[in-house]
Amino acid sequence: MKIVINNKQYPVPKDLEQISLLDFIRDTVQLKGTKFGCGEGLCGACTVHLDGEAVRACQQSVGDVVGHRVLTIEGLADTRPEAKYHPVQEAWIEESVPQCGYCQPGQIMAASALLNHTPNPSDEEIRDEMSGNLCRCGTYPRIQRAIRRASKDRYYETR
Amino acid sequence: MKLDNSKTMNRRQFLIKSGWLAVGVTATASCSPIYSSLPALPSTDGPEWADAITWIQIMPNGKARFYCPRMEMGQGAPLGLSQVVAEELNLDQSDVECLLPDTQQIPRFRMTVGSQSILDFFDPVSRAAANLRENLRAMAAERTHYKPAQIKDAPGGFVLPDGQRKDYTTLVTDKPLLLTETRSIEDGLKIYSKNKNRNRRAIGNPWKHHELEAIVTGQPLYARDKSLPNMLYGQVLRPAVYGSKLINADVRDAKKMPGVTAVVVDKGANFIGVVTEHPSQLNAALDRLKLKWREPKARGQAELNDRLNVMRVRREDKFEHSLVSQGQMRQKPRPTHLSAAGYFETSFAAHAAMEPRAAVVSVKPKSTEVWCGSQDPFFVQRLVAKAIGYASDTVIVYPQRIGGGFGGRVPCQASVEAAILSKAVARPVRVAWDRETEFAHNYFQPRYSHYISASATREGVIDSWQHDFVSSPIITGLVPDNIAWIVDKVVADEGTARGSLLPYQVKNQSVRYSDIRTPIPIGAWRGLGSAPNTFAIESMIDDLAKAAQMDPLVFRLKNLPTTEKRLVKVFNRVAAMAKWGRELPEGVGLGIAGAIYKGESYAAVVAEVSIDATDKNLRVNKVWCAQDCGLIINPDQVENQIAGNIIWGCSLALKEQITFAAGQVEQSNFDDYEILRHNEAPEMEIGLIVSDEKPTGVGETALAPVAPAITNAIFAATGKRVRQLPINLESVFEVSETKG
Numbered sequence: 001m002k003i004v005i006n007n008k009q010y011p012v013p014k015d016l017e018q019i020s021l022l023d024f025i026r027d028t029v030q031l032k033g034t035k036f037g038c039g040e041g042l043c044g045a046c047t048v049h050l051d052g053e054a055v056r057a058c059q060q061s062v063g064d065v066v067g068h069r070v071l072t073i074e075g076l077a078d079t080r081p082e083a084k085y086h087p088v089q090e091a092w093i094e095e096s097v098p099q100c101g102y103c104q105p106g107q108i109m110a111a112s113a114l115l116n117h118t119p120n121p122s123d124e125e126i127r128d129e130m131s132g133n134l135c136r137c138g139t140y141p142r143i144q145r146a147i148r149r150a151s152k153d154r155y156y157e158t159r
Numbered sequence: 160m161k162l163d164n165s166k167t168m169n170r171r172q173f174l175i176k177s178g179w180l181a182v183g184v185t186a187t188a189s190c191s192p193i194y195s196s197l198p199a200l201p202s203t204d205g206p207e208w209a210d211a212i213t214w215i216q217i218m219p220n221g222k223a224r225f226y227c228p229r230m231e232m233g234q235g236a237p238l239g240l241s242q243v244v245a246e247e248l249n250l251d252q253s254d255v256e257c258l259l260p261d262t263q264q265i266p267r268f269r270m271t272v273g274s275q276s277i278l279d280f281f282d283p284v285s286r287a288a289a290n291l292r293e294n295l296r297a298m299a300a301e302r303t304h305y306k307p308a309q310i311k312d313a314p315g316g317f318v319l320p321d322g323q324r325k326d327y328t329t330l331v332t333d334k335p336l337l338l339t340e341t342r343s344i345e346d347g348l349k350i351y352s353k354n355k356n357r358n359r360r361a362i363g364n365p366w367k368h369h370e371l372e373a374i375v376t377g378q379p380l381y382a383r384d385k386s387l388p389n390m391l392y393g394q395v396l397r398p399a400v401y402g403s404k405l406i407n408a409d410v411r412d413a414k415k416m417p418g419v420t421a422v423v424v425d426k427g428a429n430f431i432g433v434v435t436e437h438p439s440q441l442n443a444a445l446d447r448l449k450l451k452w453r454e455p456k457a458r459g460q461a462e463l464n465d466r467l468n469v470m471r472v473r474r475e476d477k478f479e480h481s482l483v484s485q486g487q488m489r490q491k492p493r494p495t496h497l498s499a500a501g502y503f504e505t506s507f508a509a510h511a512a513m514e515p516r517a518a519v520v521s522v523k524p525k526s527t528e529v530w531c532g533s534q535d536p537f538f539v540q541r542l543v544a545k546a547i548g549y550a551s552d553t554v555i556v557y558p559q560r561i562g563g564g565f566g567g568r569v570p571c572q573a574s575v576e577a578a579i580l581s582k583a584v585a586r587p588v589r590v591a592w593d594r595e596t597e598f599a600h601n602y603f604q605p606r607y608s609h610y611i612s613a614s615a616t617r618e619g620v621i622d623s624w625q626h627d628f629v630s631s632p633i634i635t636g637l638v639p640d641n642i643a644w645i646v647d648k649v650v651a652d653e654g655t656a657r658g659s660l661l662p663y664q665v666k667n668q669s670v671r672y673s674d675i676r677t678p679i680p681i682g683a684w685r686g687l688g689s690a691p692n693t694f695a696i697e698s699m700i701d702d703l704a705k706a707a708q709m710d711p712l713v714f715r716l717k718n719l720p721t722t723e724k725r726l727v728k729v730f731n732r733v734a735a736m737a738k739w740g741r742e743l744p745e746g747v748g749l750g751i752a753g754a755i756y757k758g759e760s761y762a763a764v765v766a767e768v769s770i771d772a773t774d775k776n777l778r779v780n781k782v783w784c785a786q787d788c789g790l791i792i793n794p795d796q797v798e799n800q801i802a803g804n805i806i807w808g809c810s811l812a813l814k815e816q817i818t819f820a821a822g823q824v825e826q827s828n829f830d831d832y833e834i835l836r837h838n839e840a841p842e843m844e845i846g847l848i849v850s851d852e853k854p855t856g857v858g859e860t861a862l863a864p865v866a867p868a869i870t871n872a873i874f875a876a877t878g879k880r881v882r883q884l885p886i887n888l889e890s891v892f893e894v895s896e897t898k899g
Contacts, residue, residue, distance in 0.1 A: 015417075019439045027438050032384035033377015035562075037513055038594040042829040045513055073377030089375045096367050096795055099803060100233030101374035102513040102562030108375060127838040134829060136513050136563050137233050138806025140840040142799070 003065050005029060006075030012062050021065055022046045022057035025072060033073035033105045037134070044133030047106040047113075048072050054113035073105035076112060080155060087153035088112040091146040099137035107133045111147050119156040121147070198639045199541035201569055202270050211283035212338040213265045215244060215291055218256075221315050221328030223248055223288075224335065226260035228268035229276040230534055231370070232564030233803075234858045235796040236276030238368050240284050242792050245361040246352045247288035248327075249312050252366050262540050262556045270535030270569055272683055274856025277792060278759065281854050285352045293344045295336070299325045353790075355851040365795030370560065380560040382571070383517040385530040387587040390519065391420055393580035394441045394590060395432040396448065397600050400822035401678045402455040405429050409449035416444040423583045432580050434588060457822030458678060466677055469502070469608040469629045478627060478671035480651040482659060486667030488625055492614035496622055499702040500612035503695035505884045507817040508604040509826070510684060511834050514562020516601075517591035518574035522547055522581040527554045529578065532561035533571040542570060543578045566683030567601055569637070595827045603817055604684035605631035605655070607691035611699045613665075619707040621718050623667040628695065630655050632674040633688065636681035643676060658689030658863055661696060662755050664720040679819065685807060686859040689756055690866060694884060697752035697867035701874055711871065712739055712751050725787045725848075726753055729763040732785035732846050737765035746770050747780075748876025752864035759853075760860035761787040764805075766841070766868035770876050772892045779809050779841040779869055787848035789855045794847060800857045801845050808865020810835035816885050 001012040003024075010029055025034050025048070037045030039058050046057040049071035071079070076086045085093070088111050098104045107130070114121060114129045121129070126147050135143070150156075206228065216224045225244050227237040241257040244250070258264075269279070293307070299317050300307040303325070310317045316326030330336075352362050373380055398405070408431055410422040418440035423432045433444045465471060472478060492498040518531035520543070527549055533539045536556040544551040561568050577590040592600075609628040615621045632638075633654035638646050652674040659670055704714035712734050719727055730753050734740075739749065746769055753763035765783045770776070782805045791797055814833045818825045826832035870881035879891055 016437075016439065023439060026384075030386060031377070032379040032381075032386075035381075035513070036383065036515065036591070036593075038829050040594070040828050040830070043513065073375075077376065085372075085375070092375045093367065093371055096365070096371065096799065098233070098368070098371065098374045099235070099799055100513065100561060100563040101370070102381060104374050105377040131836045131838040134513065134834060134836065136511055136565070136807075136834060138803035138835075138840075139799070140806060140835075140837045141802055141843055143837065 001063070001066055003062060003070065004068070005031070005070040006072055006078070007069070017063045018061050020058050021048070021060040021062055021070065024062045025057060031072055031074050035102055035106060037103065037106070043103070044110060045103050045106040047109040047133065049109060049113055052113065052116050054110045073109060076108065086112060087155045088115065088146070088150045090153070091150035094149060095142045095146040097139050097142040097146050099139055103133060103135045107135065107143055111143070111150065114147070115151055115156060120151050198642065199538065199545050201535050202267055202537045204267070204269060206269065206280055206283045208283065208286070209340060210266045210268065211287040212340065212343070214284065215287050216335040216337050217291060217295065217327050217331045218335050219328065219331050219333060221326050221331070222254045222256060223250055225255055225257045226265045227257050228260070228265060229280060230271040230536070230558055230561060230564070231259060232271070232532070232534065232561035232568065234276070234800060235368060235793065236271070238366060239277055239792040239796060240280055241369070242361040242364070242366055243281060243285045243352050244288045246359055247285055247350070248292050249314055249316070249360070251314070252361070252369070254315060257369055259558045259560070261558065262536055262554070267537040270538060271564070272534055272566060272569065274756070274760070274858040274860065277854045278856050281352070285350045286348070287338060289348055289350050290344055291336070291338050293348060294338060294342055295327060295330055297344070298330045302330070362790070362792055363794065366793055381514055381562050382519065382530055382532040382559040383514055383562070383591055385519040385559065385589070387519055387521060390587040390589055391434050391436065391584055392438040392441060393432055393434045393577060393588040394445060395430065395576040396445060396450065397596070398452045398454070399599070400452070400454040400457050401680070402822070403452040405431060405450065406453050407451040412449070413444045413447040416440065416447055419444045421580070421584050422448070423580055430579060432576060434580050434584050454822065455678070459820050460818045463606065463677055463679065463819060466675060467606050467608050467629050467631065469610045469627050472629050472673050473610060473627055477673070479673040480656070480671065482656060482670040482672065483668050486623070488623065488667060488669050492623065496614040496616055497703070497706040498612070498614040499699060499706050500610070501699065501702065501880065501882060503609040503611070503698060503882050505607045505691040505694060506815065507606050507679065508684060508811060508815045509598055509817050509832055510563070510565045510567030510601065511829070511832060512563025512565055512567055515592040515594055515597040516568065516571050516573045517589065518571055518577045519587060519589045520574060520577035520581045521587035522578055522585070525553060527578065529554060529556045529574050530559055531556065531571040531574040532559045532568060533574070534561070534564050534568045535570070538569065539571055539574050542575050546575045547578050547582045565685045566687070569682065572600070594829070598827050598832060599824045602636060602680040602682035605633065605679070605681045607688070609695040611695055613699055613703055615703050615707050617707070619709045619714055619717055621663055621665045621703060624661060624665040624669070626659065626670045626695070628659065628672045628692070630672070630674060630688065630691070631676060631679070631681045633681055633683055647674070647676065654683065654687040656692070657687045657757070658692040658754060659696070662723055662726055662753070663700065663715070663718040678822070686862045689754065689859065689863040690808070690811060693752065693754045693863035694866045694870070697754070697864065698870060698880065701750070701871045702880065710740065715751070715753065725761045726755055726763070728848060729753060729761045729785040729787050732848065733763040733765050733783050736785065736844055736846050737767070737783040739765060746876060748872040748874070750868045750871025750873070750875055752867035752871060754863040756856060756860040756863065759855040760857065762861040762864055764861065764864040764868040766865070766872045768869055768872035768876060770873065770891065775888070775892050777888055777891060779813070781842040781844070782809070782865065782868070783844045783846070784861050785846040785848065786857070786861055787850055788857045788860060789850050789852035791847055791849070792854060797847060797857050798845050801861045802843060804859065804861035805843050805865055806835055806840055808862050809839070809841060809869065812866035812869045812884055812886055813839070814885050
């Protein structure tokens with residue numbers, strides 16, 4: 001069995017087929033940007049893209065994602081090869097969103113998935129879509145601002 | 160006599176290691192046999208000059224290396240202090256390398272708590288950096304024929320009277336330049352950071368955090384992300400019921416499970432842990448453990464509530480501590496006066512930081528390395544050393560960025576667990592708590608129970624104020640059981656009482672409290688007593704204003720003494736921002752509250768709340784906050800902290816509650832312990848008072864007034880006084896319905 005993470009193929013040992021995608025990403029592939037927060041799909045810290053849609057990596061088994069493309073925070077910038085960062089990452093930097101920062105890779109993956117399907121979201125749509133991602137430091141207002149800023153990026157004009 | 164001289168030892172060893180003793184820094188060595196028999200305690204000693212000189216170096220490339228003696232958990236103190244270093248040394252941000260030092264790199268420093276990082280470290284950091292600058296200027300003078308006074312500042316160095324540059328990089332050649340006590344320049348030392356007439360390049364600017372790009376690209380910054388070659392994975396089982404004793408452990412089946420390297424049992428220490436080759440093997444092995452615990456008589460919520468009930472202590476008339484006792488307290492208010500009285504309660508609460516704690520520890524025969532996120536790495540060093548029977552100075556702690564602290568990360572329990580397991584298997588071990596462990600086995604914010612009775616004249620002057628409250632010790636909450644009774648005899652817990660002193664002027668006043676220990680582990684939680692105490696005080700002030708038929712803001716301003724100018728200023732500012740007094744539609748209320756944090760930082764908050772009893776919907780629409788925290792080093796960071804406090808305040812007002820049943824925590828994850836979600840966050844507007852007063856704390860200041868501003872807004876909209884947090888929405892809607 002093989003799965004694709006950030007456009008790279010990874011073989012899955014037989015005894016790891018049933019473990020969570022999150023554990024596989026963190027402990028086997030050793031990509032640490034996708035975070036463990038709750039293990040129950042309640043906090044969104046482990047948000048990754050599965051074929052461009054936001055999913056909770058702690059709620060997927062490795063076997064579930066065979067034949068799909070997994071994108072993690074580490075691969076996000078490469079989806080826009082002409083710049084150093086993805087527009088959502090750029091907006092996060094511009095707005096200085098993070099405090100402790102732990103939930104932010106998940107927030108960024110959720111926000112970039114939102115903009116993938118709704119390039120110009122309303123405030124209501126941002127609030128609804130982002131409510132699965134908890135932030136204990138209270139960066140929600142800046143997340144709002146950063147998503148609005150990113151949505152104005154030329155990257156989304158062509159979508 | 161100072162009992163704890165381990166700090167001196169530590170500094171001396173550090174100086175020997177780095178060769179500094181040879182260059183003129185001296186410290187006396189002594190050894191106390193008493194110290195080794197005491198439990199490991201947190202690091203509380205304040206920053207000293209001899210420490211400060213070890214924090215900053217100028218490197219041969221002309222840049223400054225800053226070993227920041229403050230941990231980073233999102234509050235941004237290392238960034239703010241980097242700006243102070245840059246200001247003094249005329250450097251750009253890219254020329255200051257800010258590092259979280261390990262326990263070998265600088266002497267022991269105070270735990271990062273209590274919003275003290277800027278308050279207590281601004282002075283020593285600015286002084287050390289300014290001193291380093293003047294030493295560099297003296298070096299430039301030695302190497303030219305000019306006097307130091309003729310050599311002027313320039314970015315990254317100096318400029319000579321002839322116009323020639325003398326950059327730091329030309330002065331510091333082969334080795335980093337450090338300050339020594341003998342080279343300390345005291346006379347006329349100019350502290351640029353404090354000079355309001357200077358065109359400050361770093362102070363007051365919204366610098367971005369040096370780890371910002373690493374965060375948004377998912378770089379491994381946290382203890383949970385640490386991995387070592389040859390590392391194994393461990394987990395420790397803790398009893399569900401507090402105070403249980405392990406009496407029997409049958410580990411035979413667990414040992415046979417795939418990947419199990421070791422099962423470590425120490426009945427005396429109540430310790431049972433499993434180590435496996437792969438993290439996915441841990442749960443199966445843990446499931447096979449057959450354990451027998453002897454459980455103590457378990458306490459439920461009702462028993463805890465009774466133990467922490469102000470009315471019980473009032474009946475017994477046995478308050479342990481009296482904070483204020485002045486004027487005359489009457490049994491009944493004067494008949495000519497207006498009066499109000501009431502109970503207020505707040506709940507046990509959890510930190511619920513987003514990163515469940517983790518540690519990687521490698522115990523070797525003669526040394527130990529620890530990677531963890533802790534607000535007190537030197538406390539972790541001592542805890543780990545004690546747990547594995549090593550001397551403290553053989554344990555190195557590499558502190559990692561913390562995925563949310565809020566007081567909950569003073570110890571990092573996972574590091575002690577990983578150390579015991581690593582010692583048993585002689586390989587590095589990672590212990591990463593899951594969310595359930597994080598909820599069940601950390602310490603909590605205690606429940607508070609208040610009773611306040613107060614009176615005012617018909618002109619709206621508060622005449623008497625009697626405030627009694629009961630909670631648990633917070634600052635000394637983590638003191639081990641065997642010495643707790645001594646501590647409680649001599650210490651009135653300042654953390655429990657924080658925020659309980661009235662900022663208003665009242666002639667006849669009594670404030671009493673008891674800090675009562677229960678089996679529930681208690682420790683620091685954002686703001687400590689300030690949020691529960693301010694909730695009670697600012698609710699009662701609103702009740703008095705109502706009794707006096709006065710506007711709540713006017714009533715507050717009338718009763719603030721002239722000495723509290725800064726609190727008056729933030730009240731007026733926030734009122735202007737929120738257009739206090741404006742017409743509001745039915746079902747919408749504005750509430751106001753203010754507080755002084757630790758006697759030094761001032762915040763006032765207005766909340767706008769709308770209540771729809773028919774749809775059973777309560778929403779905090781918007782929160783305004785004005786804050787005066789003295790000199791602002793980084794306005795962007797300060798605003799972010801205030802926003803965080805507003806969200807946290809809404810969360811504690813509306814949602815957060817830990818309860819206990821049969822000696823166990825009833826909540827285990829974010830479905831039954833809810834924290835504020837994005838769609839519940841209010842709009843907000845923040846106003847910062849421009850000031851050149853001493854910079855003070857921001858990490859907890861704005862929190863205290865948020866909940867009472869919300870409940871006062873509910874009062875304004877519905878006439879219903881909320882007496883318990885979190886707010887019982889059903890009861891708010893009931894009253895609204897009967898009112899409507």
